[in-house]
Amino acid sequence: MTNERPDLGFGEELDAFDPKAWDPADKKKREPRAPKAVTRQAAEATGFQSREPKSPSSPDRRRRTGRNVQFNLKAKPETIEAFCRIADRKGWGLGETLEEAVMLLEREISGTS
Numbered sequence: 001m002t003n004e005r006p007d008l009g010f011g012e013e014l015d016a017f018d019p020k021a022w023d024p025a026d027k028k029k030r031e032p033r034a035p036k037a038v039t040r041q042a043a044e045a046t047g048f049q050s051r052e053p054k055s056p057s058s059p060d061r062r063r064r065t066g067r068n069v070q071f072n073l074k075a076k077p078e079t080i081e082a083f084c085r086i087a088d089r090k091g092w093g094l095g096e097t098l099e100e101a102v103m104l105l106e107r108e109i110s111g112t113s
Contacts, residue, residue: 067095 034042043050075083087097 063093063096065093065095071098 083097084094086092087094090097090100092100
């Protein structure tokens with residue numbers, strides 16, 4: 001077994017490499033960045049999907065409430081949309097909306113108001 005490393009085929013290029021050629025001052029000589037509107041337009045033209053929220057006015061349903069148990073279930077998309085629509089209309093979080101719905105169903109089942 002030898003300690004000699006195999007030739008990867010770019011040794012001469014590394015010998016000729018000059019680190020001073022990568023001077024940070026060269027960054028200042030580069031072209032300025034394109035305006036955000038131009039960048040956004042190019043991204044949309046190529047089909048890029050942004051992860052940024054579409055509108056900053058979307059409701060924030062996260063609150064510190066002491067609710068700490070997760071409840072997962074499957075539902076039809078239209079049921080979930082209606083549930084979220086009710087929560088948004090009332091200004092409630094999703095946990096609060098569930099609690100209100102359960103309370104109303106219990107009242108209906110027990111026959112009290």
